[in-house]
Amino acid sequence: MTWLRRLKTALQTPIWTLQLASGTKSFIDNPIIGSRRLNALGLHQSRVRIAERMCRWRRKRLAAKVPHEWRDAFERDGFVVIENAVPSEDFEGLRDAILSQEWPAREMRQGDAITRRIAIDGEMLAEIPELKRFLGRSDINALFHYVASYRTTPLHYVQTIVSSCGGEAPDPQETLHADTFHASMKSWLFLKPVTEADGPFTYVPGSHRFSEARLKWEYERSLVDPRSIDRLSARGSPRVDENALIAMDLGAAEKISVPANTLVVADTSGFHARGSAQCKGERVELWSYARRNPFLPWLGGDLLSLPGIAERRVGWLWSLRDRLERQMGQPWQSVGRRRAIDD
Template identity: 65%
Template sequence: MAVNDRNMTIGKALMSPIWALQLLTGAKSFLDNPIIGSRRLNARGLHLVRVKLAAGLCAWRRRRLASGVRPEWREAFDRDGFVVIPDIVPPAEFPALRDALLTFKGPAREMRQGDAVTRRLAIDPAMLSAIPALRALLTRKEVVALFHYVASYRTTPLHYIQTIVSHSAGNEPDPQETLHADSFHSSLKAWLFLNPVSAEEGPFTYVRGSHRFTPARLAWEQRRSQTDPHAIDRLSARGSPRISEAERVAMNLPEPEGLTVAGNTLVLADTVGFHARGRSVRRGERVEIWSYARRNPFLPWLGGDLFSLPGLAERRVKWVWRARDRLEKHIGQPWRAVGTRTAMDD
């Protein structure tokens, strides 16, 4: 046996227990984990078992969190997979909050995907101290209860001020403009739009009801799990599947809907449903408070997230950035430091 072949065999033997343990986590890459990506095991239902178990546990956790959520918000989310809340901040107070967020300067990171650039400033202790109204909003009881319900856990999301600059440079397509699911299990994303978003400005787009694992969705999950991951696009192979128009129609799902909203509108969504960034017809900037939460989908309990504790929760973003900086050559780091910026700086 050649040295390289022997090393590969040893490497697989050492990694096999880790790959097996990842089946009990949110690991989703069909490329990076040969057990998750095994066409033989998935033909026997491995992927489908993980999907069904994650969905069942998510529904069970949400039932236990439902009582704290305003009924009209809960009903809209359960029906559509997202909820739209206009004037989440009292209208008289919103202009001052918006101005404070847009003029705050802090360490920023940027990532380019296709012709779009995304800039993020962490909502950290410095920002929360400088903008007390922001802290009040993010700790409002009814808002926190809704975050928990959509995430299906009592967990504090990661919060950012996010700017998306469309048609920044080049002609490469933005991969976020293709309808996709983020993973095989539920997770929370939320946007509080600081400015109006029109149909021409890349609105958040969602396929209503696509968060439900209907028989048609389960059949689609089963088929995709048996596809050679080396023969499809890389994002799908890594567990964030893209969906074609024909596949959407075959699942009896409605047309994607771009959510055109006024400023001061909060949108929360379960990104196991099919969604995308709408196409922008011209160069422009979309600025929002962007929130994200995704935990291991196989945990039966609601809390237990140490990093959601006050004093830790608001520091996590920068910890994540620094960890990825140090591990860049092993796991990559698409978020580049760009110095101290505001959300609107060129």
Template identity: 55%
Template sequence: MNLSPLRALLAPLWLLSVATQAKSFRDNPVIGSRRLNAWGLHAARVSLAHRMARARRERLADRIPASDRQAFERDGYIIRPAFLPEDEFALLRDALLRHESEAREMVQGDTVTRRIALDAATLKALPEAARVLQHADWRALIRYVGSFDQEPLVYIQTILNHVRAGAPDPQTQLHADTFHPSVKAWLFLTDVAEDGGPFVYVPGSHILTPARLAWERRRSLEAASLRDKYSASGSFRIERHELAALGLGEPRCFAVPANTLVIADTFGFHARGPSTHPCIRIELWAYGRRNPFLPWTGLAPLSWPPLAVRRIPWLWRLLDLREQLGGRRNPWRRAGSLCPDAPCAGMTPTARAVDPLGTEAREARAPSAAASGVSPADD
């Protein structure tokens, strides 16, 4: 096979990345090779990654209650209603929803995802959030599900559904994030209705059964050439009618009250549930992923506290720099200084009327005119 000078230069990197969390079939011709995957490359990566995750979780198991371990092993997620004491949660919610900070937004179809980083400056301004990140259960549960003793990336995340003209949100299709176990966590700051874009998860779909492994192998043979860019990038989509053939049941919809914590292994099939109208979901959102082939749980230099709180700004700057140098466009665009529940650019008039808390709750959390120096209309 004739290689261009650039491809010849990149070939060793493509080969080495097989031993990392790299997942794109489209961007890496080794990972995306139909011949190699027919010989079992992708299936071998999936199998080894899951064996390593099981071994790491065994070493972290004593940090969480047996009931949580059993629920996770069965379902792929752990749910904690009323995670914080009521008064503590009210302080956290009010502080986060009032906080204005630099935000980034990503547009996917008719949906906008907004993130505000819990970086050093934000945590200094929000001690309520800093306390949650040090909560023993928050730390232990995320580490167990993610199988690594490391700090996740944490944001204030806002999902604005049906707020602009566009195609349907691609995150509403069931999918796995990647080929190996990884963790995401949601501490919902607002009530989530069944028709308001709830988190959806297929119980038990995190388990690497023979049927799932065979499905992964079949998908890997065609992934590099798929028109579906998400599957081609390693985040396989699946249709609901395919679940039964894998021995799986119907997805669970997490229509839950505020102050519910959900932690899930996103190798399991999950999605953002459908919404029938413009709506806003706000949460404290955490994400953790690392090289799945590492045998150890710790040794994570970037989890050192002075570095951990700087990772998100570094990541955003790196993505900006890549774009400036002619690389792929950074999907996370600067949105200015915003509160989590602020309207976004391009919102339809109907969407602008959405209030995630309701008028009564908003008035209850608004500072008085005497205390704030502004009239209520300026809030």
């Protein structure tokens, strides 16, 4: 079997090498990225530093179209909170149409939480004109582009988080973590109020900046054997504790409790978490996500963002993973047509 392993390594090495110029982040799945010897020489830290410089260059070119108060809040904190994001005359219709109807849904369990997602596709956009107007707004999209550092159309979902639903293990999303080593945009338009008891989005202000202290921390974590730490950290979404935050000159995480019709947009390369719910309940939101190769110099060029394609991507992705479940895994299981607020 030794020669088979050697052959497999020889065939995969060119792929692992090419992945260095992409957003690939797993220390355990790519032995070059996870190489302690190469990381001691600065491989991981260099990838982080180059990605951060490219991000700042792209954001500089995208900044002009973002309202200055949103841009200033983002640069300070790493997230933006926009209350009454949808005009009041549209919000009630948008919320009621989404919550009252059944749509094809998928679910995933992590610890004691269930996440349900419903794709915002062409059918939903045609059915709910208020939703189409909101997602088509130039100011909102300018903010999405700025935080993502690319002109790319995010993947959009209706997302429901059902907390404290009886799992044996804790929800891993409740531990402060970074999604990856480079800019990654996520947003939440909350359809219902979110109190501290509901497990609000939590973020460490300023942790989106790759300071010298953050770069030192990135270097030190790159030297740890990925087989000796938790699976999510080993795969490139590092967990962080209070001592590490102090070492990076960062303060405590902020719990972002908000009224309904509040949009939160964040760079999730900063440290964030899902707040711990104090009782069983559900959080319902429009959830959007955008992440591209951090080393590209151009702002656009994303063919998957073209109209007619962008709204079909989620369905294509789910179908692909269904077909290649054995090779890729498929954590999102179909649960048929469901309402966002079904138990």
